[in-house]
Amino acid sequence: MDDKKIVYIVSDSVGETAEFVVKAVATQFNGGSFETSRYPYVNCLEDVDHLMAMIDPSSSIIAYTIVIPSLKAYLDRRAQEEGVVAIDLLSPLMEAFMKKFNTEPRYEPKLMRKLDDDYFRRIEAVEFAVKYDDGRDPRGLLKADIVLIGVSRTSKTPLSMYLAHKRYKVANVPLVPEINPPEELFQISRHKCVGLVISPDKLNLIRKDRLKNLGLRTDANYASMERILQELDYAEKIMKRIGCPIINVSNKAIEETADAILDILKKGRSSL
Known part of the structure; x- marks a missing residue:
């Protein structure tokens, strides 16, 4: 043999x-x-x-x-x-x-291994952002690295996806007066929750454009100033109750807001 x-x-x-x-x-x-x-x-x-x-x-x-x-x-x-x-x-x-x-x-x-690990962490974060977008499953709030809250059209979803590509697991929750926020929102650390606000005039323009693109009337209640002020007031009360940091996104690009969020996250961790 x-x-x-x-x-x-x-x-x-x-x-x-x-x-x-x-x-x-x-x-x-x-x-x-x-x-x-x-x-x-x-x-x-x-x-x-x-x-x-x-x-x-x-x-x-x-x-x-x-x-x-x-x-x-x-x-x-x-x-x-x-x-x-x-x-x-x-x-x-x-x-x-x-x-x-x-x-x-x-x-x-081990650089190839590091690249592979980095890639899979990014994919996992993107899948997480999709799964827990727009408050779909409040259980995701307890697993997230970052939780974004705010009224409709404050860039919560694009910010979640942008941060996911930086390997952060992000969940977001819309704040609507008629719907109570999930209890999980008050169970997480305020250091990983960020509130997004916007000026009423800016939000009014964004929502009108949104309705126009959908082929709907721009004078709908969704884009009315009265409704916008009501939502922003409600959102501010929730954010104050949580005690989370707040960012005004009125004149900020997605990248700029994301950098501000990561800076807040870093400072919050260092203070724990």
Whole structure:
């Protein structure tokens, strides 16, 4: 029986990239009789020595993705000393990047994992913002990083989505005089709740435009000044009851308001 052929997949991170490349190559040999053994999180010289003690040079290959120059150099030297074939999967392409684009790599391990984690946190936050938009499920208020409250057309939804792309889980609740706010709104910390207010004239114009775009009459009660003043007065009472910070969004862009919200959140945490 032939000796077992092993490809050791070595990485200073999880090793998924190296494993994917090795499997892609193995398919070109119909899978062969190769085995793979992943050796992740190599971050010191002792890890390399331990790896070398495990390997049979006559039937093994090392395929590695190590970006720390000193560790890579040590692995290359030890592999040469032991007569083990060691293939660097990253350096040729990194060198091409450096030469062609005249830039230097960071030589920092686990960056791909960090990017993946960041991506999935952002997706999770966006899904959260959609699920708990417009007060749909008050249970989301207890799970949120930030809770936005205010009358209709104070940019609660676009702000929620903008902040979600910064990986914050945001829920928002419309304040309407005829509907009591959910009890959960009074159970959360006032430091993570932000009230959004707007000038009556500005809100009047926004609501008229909204009705016009919907093909409705602009003199509807929704856009009347009397109704707007009633709603704003009600919202202010709720915000005072909660004791949350308040931002006037009348002349602010979404980005500007979001920065103000994050600043408030940071100050609130530091005061706890």
